[in-house]
Amino acid sequence: EIVLTQSPATLSLSPGERATLSCRASQTVGIYLAWYQQKPGQIPRLLIYDTSSRATGTPARFSGSGSGTDFTLTIDSLEPEDFGVYYCQQRSRAFGQGTRVEIK
Amino acid sequence: EAQLVESGGALVQPGGSLRLSCVVSGFPFSINAMNWVRQAPGKGPEWIANIHRTGSPTYYADSVRGRFTVSRDNAKNTVYLQLNDLRPEDTALYSCARDGGGLDPWGQGTMVTVSS
Numbered sequence: 001e002i003v004l005t006q007s008p009a010t011l012s013l014s015p016g017e018r019a020t021l022s023c024r025a026s027q028t029v030g031i032y033l034a035w036y037q038q039k040p041g042q043i044p045r046l047l048i049y050d051t052s053s054r055a056t057g058t059p060a061r062f063s064g065s066g067s068g069t070d071f072t073l074t075i076d077s078l079e080p081e082d083f084g085v086y087y088c089q090q091r092s093r094a095f096g097q098g099t100r101v102e103i104k
Numbered sequence: 105e106a107q108l109v110e111s112g113g114a115l116v117q118p119g120g121s122l123r124l125s126c127v128v129s130g131f132p133f134s135i136n137a138m139n140w141v142r143q144a145p146g147k148g149p150e151w152i153a154n155i156h157r158t159g160s161p162t163y164y165a166d167s168v169r170g171r172f173t174v175s176r177d178n179a180k181n182t183v184y185l186q187l188n189d190l191r192p193e194d195t196a197l198y199s200c201a202r203d204g205g206g207l208d209p210w211g212q213g214t215m216v217t218v219s220s
Binding site: 001034036038043044045046048049050053055085087089091092093094095096097098 | 137139148149150151154163165166199203204205206207208210211212213
């Protein structure tokens with residue numbers, strides 16, 4: 001089973017700053033990596049799939065990159081509604097442990 | 105609008121069994137693989153099972169393989185998860201989700217609590 005490791009565990013940033021979240025796979029997953037956002041009391045929401053494709057409704061400030069074993073989710077100019085926990089997932093398989101983006 | 109509605113969650117004793125259902129509407133069910141994901145209180149999501157649009161093949165997380173079984177009935181737009189030999193660590197909110205590259209949409213989930 002492939003293991004996904006996310007870093008950092010917590011990111012403390014101010015609105016307007018750029019967030020860079022990392023996800024590393026124990027074996028290659030090709031381009032089949034997705035990113036989700038979760039807020040308290042809510043189901044995870046798909047943001048990005050296949051490394052860099054935005055899901056319907058995902059703002060353009062969210063972008064994904066990478067391939068193989070190293071992936072990045074970038075949020076340009078954080079908005080107040082962007083704070084929450086972000087998870088990466090190998091397509092139809094394991095999730096990472098999450099990165100919490102909190103207000104500094 | 106796509107809608108997924110899970111049911112079947114309950115309080116069950118260790119070693120017990122449950123059958124969860126997920127009824128889908130608003131999109132052509134038979135052309136998509138489906139997944140089950142669970143989330144224990146205060147923890148991140150855990151993928152547990154995937155089923156091909158035709159019903160085979162199926163895939164499972166190591167934590168549930170041999171105890172849980174995923175199946176589907178395309179005529180009823182329903183995917184099922186049979187949970188056997190339940191353990192306290194299986195306590196979680198169980199959600200189904202469509203597989204379309206990423207998991208989207210998700211249902212709101214059904215709660216399974218394993219406790220004596």
